[in-house]
Amino acid sequence: MPCSSWHFVSAKAAFCQNETQQDLAQLLSHNATVSSNIPANFRWSTYDEPNPALYITAATEGDVAQVVRYANRHNYPFLLQNGGNGWADTFNLSGCGLMIDISNLNQVTFNHDETQATIQGGITVRELVAAAASRSARIGTATCNCLGFLGAALGGGQSRIDGLYGLSVDQLISATVVLASGEVVQTSATYHPDLWWAIRGAGPNFGIVTSAVVKVYPIPAGQNYAWQASITLSRDQIRPLMEVLSTLKLTPEMEFDFYFATSGAPSYTPAIVVVPFYVGDESAARTAFAPILNLNPVNITGGELPYEQWNSAGDSFCTRGGRKPAYGASTARLDVDTWVEVFHSYEAFIASNPTAFGTSSTILSENYPRPNTSLESALTSSYPWRDLGRHHIILPSYTDPALDEQATTWAASVRSMLWATAGTAQNSRSVSIPQMPLNIVLTIRFSSYINFAHGDQSLSTMYGQSLPRLQQLKRIYDPWNRFDQWFPLFRRGDYWP
Numbered sequence: 001m002p003c004s005s006w007h008f009v010s011a012k013a014a015f016c017q018n019e020t021q022q023d024l025a026q027l028l029s030h031n032a033t034v035s036s037n038i039p040a041n042f043r044w045s046t047y048d049e050p051n052p053a054l055y056i057t058a059a060t061e062g063d064v065a066q067v068v069r070y071a072n073r074h075n076y077p078f079l080l081q082n083g084g085n086g087w088a089d090t091f092n093l094s095g096c097g098l099m100i101d102i103s104n105l106n107q108v109t110f111n112h113d114e115t116q117a118t119i120q121g122g123i124t125v126r127e128l129v130a131a132a133a134s135r136s137a138r139i140g141t142a143t144c145n146c147l148g149f150l151g152a153a154l155g156g157g158q159s160r161i162d163g164l165y166g167l168s169v170d171q172l173i174s175a176t177v178v179l180a181s182g183e184v185v186q187t188s189a190t191y192h193p194d195l196w197w198a199i200r201g202a203g204p205n206f207g208i209v210t211s212a213v214v215k216v217y218p219i220p221a222g223q224n225y226a227w228q229a230s231i232t233l234s235r236d237q238i239r240p241l242m243e244v245l246s247t248l249k250l251t252p253e254m255e256f257d258f259y260f261a262t263s264g265a266p267s268y269t270p271a272i273v274v275v276p277f278y279v280g281d282e283s284a285a286r287t288a289f290a291p292i293l294n295l296n297p298v299n300i301t302g303g304e305l306p307y308e309q310w311n312s313a314g315d316s317f318c319t320r321g322g323r324k325p326a327y328g329a330s331t332a333r334l335d336v337d338t339w340v341e342v343f344h345s346y347e348a349f350i351a352s353n354p355t356a357f358g359t360s361s362t363i364l365s366e367n368y369p370r371p372n373t374s375l376e377s378a379l380t381s382s383y384p385w386r387d388l389g390r391h392h393i394i395l396p397s398y399t400d401p402a403l404d405e406q407a408t409t410w411a412a413s414v415r416s417m418l419w420a421t422a423g424t425a426q427n428s429r430s431v432s433i434p435q436m437p438l439n440i441v442l443t444i445r446f447s448s449y450i451n452f453a454h455g456d457q458s459l460s461t462m463y464g465q466s467l468p469r470l471q472q473l474k475r476i477y478d479p480w481n482r483f484d485q486w487f488p489l490f491r492r493g494d495y496w497p
C-alpha cells in the first residue's frame with residue numbers, strides 16, 4: 001500500500017479508536033471493556049488473522065446487540081470472537097474494525113431432569129463438557145477443548161459421538177440471535193424456521209447467537225467413559241495402514257482420527273499416528289479396532305477415559321500463535337494410493353525445511369460413522385455434508401511469514417490430491433427453494449467442511465446444495481451484508497441488495 005494510504009488508514013483508525021472507545025464506554029454495561037490494546041496470541045493462527053482497531057469484551061448479552069447497532073450506525077466492520085480458533089482467510093477488519101469477544105458469556109444452567117441446558121454464546125467446549133460431566137451427562141460437542149461450542153456447532157460441529165447423537169448442530173433446540181439490524185430474536189423449528197434452518201450450518205453469516213438451549217444426555221453413574229488410544233506407525237507402514245483404514249466399518253460407537261507428525265529435532269522423521277475412539281469398554285473397542293492393532297504398530301498407549309478427559313489428547317493442537325494457513329477437504333472415502341502419495345508429499349514438505357516446518361506441521365484426517373442420510377434429515381438444516389464422514393485438514397505450521405507462499409502452495413496442492421479421488425465426482429444434489437418454482441440439480445464435485453475450509457475455494461464447495469437458499473435468506477436477514485467476515489455468502493463488493 002502507498003505510504004499516503006497508510007497514513008490515511010492510521011489516522012482513521014486513531015480517530016475511530018478515540019471516538020468509539022468513548023461512545024461504547026457509555027453504551028455498554030459496567031463490566032464490558034473497550035481497548036485499543038489487542039491481546040497477545042488472541043487467535044489460534046496469526047496467518048491472515050483479523051486486525052481490529054478496538055477489542056471489546058462483552059459482559060452481557062445486551063452488550064453484543066449494542067455493539068452491532070453502533071457498528072451499523074457508523075458502518076464499521078465487526079467480527080465476533082468466541083474461541084478464536086477460526087482460520088478463515090476472509091477476515092477483513094480494516095479501518096475501524098471492532099472485535100467483540102464473548103468469552104465471558106460462558107454460563108450454563110440445566111433443566112430439572114437434566115435433559116436440556118441453556119448455554120450462553122461464548123461457552124467453550126471445555127466449560128460445557130466439565131458442566132455435563134459434573135452431572136453424569138454428555139453433550140455432543142466438537143472434540144477440542146479450546147473451541148467455542150457454538151463457533152464449531154454453527155458450521156456443523158463434528159463430534160466423536162456423532163454416530164450416537166448426531167452433529168453438534170443437531171444438539172440445538174432453540175437460540176437467541178442478534179440479527180444484522182441489532183434486533184434480538186428467538187429462533188427454533190417454530191419461530192423464524194427459515195432463520196433456524198440457515199443458522200444451523202451457516203450461522204456466522206446470519207447473526208450472533210448469544211444463548212441457546214441444547215440437548216443433554218444423562219448417563220448412569222459409572223458409565224460415562226470411552227476407550228481411546230494413540231497408535232504410532234512407521235513410514236513404511238503407510239500403505240497397509242491405509243488399506244485397513246479405507247475399509248474399516250464404523251459402527252455408531254466408533255470414530256477415528258489419524259495424522260502425520262515428525263519425531264522432532266534432530267531427525268524430524270515422519271510417522272503416522274492413529275487415534276481410535278470407542279464409546280464402550282476396552283475389550284469391545286479392541287475387537288472393533290483389531291485390524292489396526294494387528295498391524296504391529298511401533299507404539300500403543302491408551303485406555304478407558306472418563307467423559308471429561310475425552311478431548312485431552314487434542315490439547316496440544318489448541319496451542320495458539322504461529323502461522324497455520326490450513327486447508328480442508330471432505331471426502332466420501334479414503335483412497336489408498338492418494339493417501340500414500342499425500343504422505344510422501346508431507347515427507348517432502350518437511351524435508352524442504354525441517355527446522356521451520358518439522359515441529360508441528362501435520363495432515364489430520366477425522367473419520368466419523370455416517371448412517372444412510374434420508375432426504376428429510378438432509379433438509380432439516382443448512383449443513384450440507386451429512387453424507388460425508390471424512391474431513392481432512394492440511395496444516396502447515398511455522399513462524400516466518402516469508403514461508404507463506406511455499407506453505408500455502410503445498411497445502412492447496414494436497415487438497416487438490418484429496419479432492420481428485422474424493423468419491424464425490426458424481427455428487428448431484430437436488431435443490432428446491434421454498435416459494436419459488438425452482439428445482440435445480442447441482443453437481444458439486446468438491447467439498448470442504450466449512451470449519452476446515454481455507455476461503456479461496458468456490459462457495460458451493462463449502463455450502464453445497466444449501467447455497468441458493470442461503471443466499472436468498474441472506475437478502476432477507478442481512479440485506480446490507482453486515483455479517484461478511486466468515487466465508488461470506490456474497491463476496492465483498494459483489495453484493496447489491
Ligand SMILES: Cc1cc2nc3c(=O)[nH]c(=O)nc-3n(C[C@H](O)[C@H](O)[C@H](O)COP(=O)(O)OP(=O)(O)OC[C@H]3O[C@@H](n4cnc5c(N)ncnc54)[C@H](O)[C@@H]3O)c2cc1C
Nearest residue numbers: 080082083084085086142143144148151152157158209486
Ligand atoms: C485446534 C482446533 C481443533 C478443532 N477441532 C474441531 C472438531 O473437533 N470438530 C469440528 O467440527 N471442528 C473443529 N475445528 C474447527 C472449528 O470448528 C472452527 O475453527 C470453529 O470456527 C472454531 O470456533 P471458535 O469459536 O473456536 O473460533 P472463532 O474464530 O471465535 O469463531 C469462528 C467463527 O464463528 C463465529 N462464531 C463463533 N461463535 C458464534 C456465535 N455464538 N454466534 C455467531 N457466530 C459465532 C465467529 O464470529 C467466527 O466467524 C477445530 C479447530 C481448531 C483450531
